[in-house]
Amino acid sequence: MTTLKRVDVHVEGVVQGVGFRPFVHSLARRLGLAGRVHNDVDGVHIEVEGALAGVEEFLTALERDAPALSEIERVTVVSARPTGHNGFTIAAGLPSGPLRPLVRADGATCDDCLRELADPADRRHGYPFINCANCGPRFTIVRGVPYDRPLTTMAGFGMCQACAAEYHDPGNRRHHAQPTCCPACGPRLRLRDARGTELCGDPIAGAVTLLRAGRVVAVKGLGGFHLAVPAADERAAAALRGRKHREEQPFAVMTADLAQARRLCEIDEHAAELLTGRARPIVLLPRLPGAPVAASVAPATRSLGLMLPYTALHHLLLAELAEPMVLTGGNVSGEPIAYEDDDALTRLSGIADAFLIHDRPIHVRADDSVVRPMAGEVTVLRRARGYAPEPLAMRWPALRPVLACGAELKSTFCLAEGRRAFVSQHIGTLENHETLRSFVESIDHFCGLFGIRPEVVAHDLHPGYLSTRHAMEIHGAELLGVQHHHAHIASCLADNGDPGPVLGVALDGLGHGPDGTLWGGEFLRADLTSFERLGHLAQVPMPGGSAAVRQPWRMTAAYLGDDHPGLDVARRNPWADALRLAPGSPLTSSAARLFDAVAALLGVRDKITYAGQAVVELEQHADPAERGTYEAGITHGDLLVVEGADLVRAAAADLVAGACTRAIAGRFHNGLADAVTRACDTLRHATGLTAVALSGGMFQNALLLEATVARLRAAGFRVLKHVRVPPGDGGVSLGQAAVAAARDRA
Numbered sequence: 001m002t003t004l005k006r007v008d009v010h011v012e013g014v015v016q017g018v019g020f021r022p023f024v025h026s027l028a029r030r031l032g033l034a035g036r037v038h039n040d041v042d043g044v045h046i047e048v049e050g051a052l053a054g055v056e057e058f059l060t061a062l063e064r065d066a067p068a069l070s071e072i073e074r075v076t077v078v079s080a081r082p083t084g085h086n087g088f089t090i091a092a093g094l095p096s097g098p099l100r101p102l103v104r105a106d107g108a109t110c111d112d113c114l115r116e117l118a119d120p121a122d123r124r125h126g127y128p129f130i131n132c133a134n135c136g137p138r139f140t141i142v143r144g145v146p147y148d149r150p151l152t153t154m155a156g157f158g159m160c161q162a163c164a165a166e167y168h169d170p171g172n173r174r175h176h177a178q179p180t181c182c183p184a185c186g187p188r189l190r191l192r193d194a195r196g197t198e199l200c201g202d203p204i205a206g207a208v209t210l211l212r213a214g215r216v217v218a219v220k221g222l223g224g225f226h227l228a229v230p231a232a233d234e235r236a237a238a239a240l241r242g243r244k245h246r247e248e249q250p251f252a253v254m255t256a257d258l259a260q261a262r263r264l265c266e267i268d269e270h271a272a273e274l275l276t277g278r279a280r281p282i283v284l285l286p287r288l289p290g291a292p293v294a295a296s297v298a299p300a301t302r303s304l305g306l307m308l309p310y311t312a313l314h315h316l317l318l319a320e321l322a323e324p325m326v327l328t329g330g331n332v333s334g335e336p337i338a339y340e341d342d343d344a345l346t347r348l349s350g351i352a353d354a355f356l357i358h359d360r361p362i363h364v365r366a367d368d369s370v371v372r373p374m375a376g377e378v379t380v381l382r383r384a385r386g387y388a389p390e391p392l393a394m395r396w397p398a399l400r401p402v403l404a405c406g407a408e409l410k411s412t413f414c415l416a417e418g419r420r421a422f423v424s425q426h427i428g429t430l431e432n433h434e435t436l437r438s439f440v441e442s443i444d445h446f447c448g449l450f451g452i453r454p455e456v457v458a459h460d461l462h463p464g465y466l467s468t469r470h471a472m473e474i475h476g477a478e479l480l481g482v483q484h485h486h487a488h489i490a491s492c493l494a495d496n497g498d499p500g501p502v503l504g505v506a507l508d509g510l511g512h513g514p515d516g517t518l519w520g521g522e523f524l525r526a527d528l529t530s531f532e533r534l535g536h537l538a539q540v541p542m543p544g545g546s547a548a549v550r551q552p553w554r555m556t557a558a559y560l561g562d563d564h565p566g567l568d569v570a571r572r573n574p575w576a577d578a579l580r581l582a583p584g585s586p587l588t589s590s591a592a593r594l595f596d597a598v599a600a601l602l603g604v605r606d607k608i609t610y611a612g613q614a615v616v617e618l619e620q621h622a623d624p625a626e627r628g629t630y631e632a633g634i635t636h637g638d639l640l641v642v643e644g645a646d647l648v649r650a651a652a653a654d655l656v657a658g659a660c661t662r663a664i665a666g667r668f669h670n671g672l673a674d675a676v677t678r679a680c681d682t683l684r685h686a687t688g689l690t691a692v693a694l695s696g697g698m699f700q701n702a703l704l705l706e707a708t709v710a711r712l713r714a715a716g717f718r719v720l721k722h723v724r725v726p727p728g729d730g731g732v733s734l735g736q737a738a739v740a741a742a743r744d745r746a
């Protein structure tokens, strides 16, 4: 007689909504074992019994053969007394105990589903909402935990018999796929005109007819509404730009497949992998000369943001349209994208001519993510759909749960507990009520989803940020202010699992400095608990304060003063007015303002229409092959100071001498990279530190990042740069959380 063995197994990690229970079920059946499996708020719980050898094989295969999308973090096995019962069942989710499950990010339609979508014999042929246990909506439809259909926005769709049979069949790839549905029982697509009246006929064919006629169509996607026009249609693209009040910020383009994408951009193997991966982000890529894209789609840039279809609806739409399509956020510039039907119909009524919508509610707004291949790797520039809310593994644990409220621009927040950091999806710039509401609601939602009650609340030192004010209103938690650029460098350290100390180079826009000036070109000695300012870009006034942010030419005036031998930028603008304002204006060491000065000097951009525009356009303007450089003076007293004005003056001299502005822009990038490297070299002698962490929004600039990394490495430095979270302010919340956790451990 064989000995019966029974164990209770608890599996933690990403194990809900990824086909884990069906996998356990079929494994147990194959091994002839009895018992049951269910989701609980902690993960997956399994009771299994049978022959000793079978149970042992079960435990081995559980981790070895787990579904591709799962990530097992911990398996706990406890022996129990055998019951002698037969059969193995999947029980319904049982909520109990503390809430700590992991909800996955939304995933692009898988190959199996695409095959069915294209198969005329399949009952889901051409069905825009096809999904399975391996793909489809997750984070954006989850209202609460445990992850089971009643707590998703699919709760209102009762399964038909055929779908229910698949859902309950352990051998089916839709077994316990919570959003599963079909044309008989699932969401339905509709096409409405601008007034909300439903248009008859096939909604996709109807939408494509409108697109071909140059109309703007709002499309309800996974995490919100998009606005679409054909990418080659200049009149439609220009109309969309005008109606959105988005004067210059580039639009993203979706192509049907890689082959179509290759007609627009340079796509190497790495880029192809990013484009076709499960997260399906927008990938910023070099545009091919003569690519058939209308001028208004992405003006003043050599690159293009491309993405491939990530829902069946997008696949069907692109297949019918048979050409690339602009797919940009469904909002008026400055507002968050619309995701609720009524709100979208109201807010987008002046922009869209028609609405391609459906009746599956979106519970959580999630913008498209943006990534950029840089310096041989990829950097996430906007982390949202496809990535959030997946936790980032932390090398060191947070002993008490932390909420980090982030900064203001491109804000995110971060919840950290144990070794997991849940960085929220990109929420947007916290400057209006709608974005603030989204921020506050998302914090509550994350706390609920992941069962985290923050005991420490980290925030920026800027008292005026809405994120800081929100932190101040939270009661019953310990508050911790983290300096903006320390948070940037800590974010880079956490991103790389490095404890520091390092030389931190934080180049960004404006951050609140403890000395009351605006920082943004900083050399720090930093680890996760503390920092010391070792140096900075020389301070200059920002003539007129925030007006200088909107009008980069004012920074040119600040840098050059009366020394402007016949420069066009001085003729184009009220130069003397700026100089009069300068003495009473706030001082800054911001690297972004230095870029602004050069951008306006070269005639690239005198006034901006979106944050960071002059910096983005100066990079795009620069000749990447330029090898020339400018030299910035570096002085070293109490603090090291890099004379940014030397770079601006050298650029002005070249301009007066008739040099090509593209070459000058290239030399400026090289000059700044040289200055950073020489500054780090000086600081290495002073501190003995040999690793450099690069952070701040300026390092979204591939030209600057690549030039700086190459020079630092050549000088013998170990270089840390961002990978998983943005170098810009979207990464600040992770840095704040890392600092709070480190201080708790100290």
Ligand SMILES: [Zn+2]
Pocket (backbone or CB within 6 Å): 109, 110, 111, 112, 113, 114, 131, 132, 133, 134, 135, 136
């Ligand atoms: Zn699928």
Ligand SMILES: [Zn+2]
Pocket (backbone or CB within 6 Å): 159, 160, 161, 162, 163, 164, 181, 182, 183, 184, 185, 186
């Ligand atoms: Zn059905």
